[in-house]
Amino acid sequence: AQSVSQHNHHVILSEAASLELGCNYSYGGTVNLFWYVQYPGQHLQLLLKYFSGDPLVKGIKGFEAEFIKSKFSFNLRKPSVQWSDTAEYFCAVTPTGTASKLTFGTGTRLQVTL
């Protein structure tokens, strides 16, 4: 079975600071990878996804993530965060070829201060 680790549980940044949230997964085969975001009071939204091809994936709102297969990692980055990026971020993985068995990490709460 697969598992996902998110190392940062709570991150506090000032506006304009750069962001990198760690995500590592454990699974023996090929995977699809996702980052979801949950803004305060809103439902879970897909931020970006990796299925195959270019390991550097660009998502909405200026976010990107890089899949490094040798490190089993899929870290989320943004060069300059905004106050509106305050949210909880979840990394998730599923074996390639199926949208089921989506396994989530424990989430990282990002707080951006003015």
Place this chain on the structure above:
Amino acid sequence: SAVISQKPSRDICQRGTSLTIQCQVDSQVTMMFWYRQQPGQSLTLIATANQGSEATYESGFVIDKFPISRPNLTFSTLTVSNMSPEDSSIYLCSVARTQNNEQFFGPGTRLTVL
């Protein structure tokens, strides 16, 4: 993407009672799932709702406790039976258009059991 609605959005229930949560999608989808997000924790897959057949449950979840129906390709229900305070959680419905597509999540149902 898909527009997903859930009813009720929240409820407070007494121990020993049951609650049925509805999930409605604005278009036909192949896959529908039910997740639980306990306070301060990540999302855990309860089961895959299969149209016209019994749901597929994950380890630790059983049909007697969480019966699921899926009468068609746009609707599913999850019942939380014989509730206890430990069932207090957010219950989320998600959908995927095909078996190898990303999942989109509903707004969730916040359940409190007294």
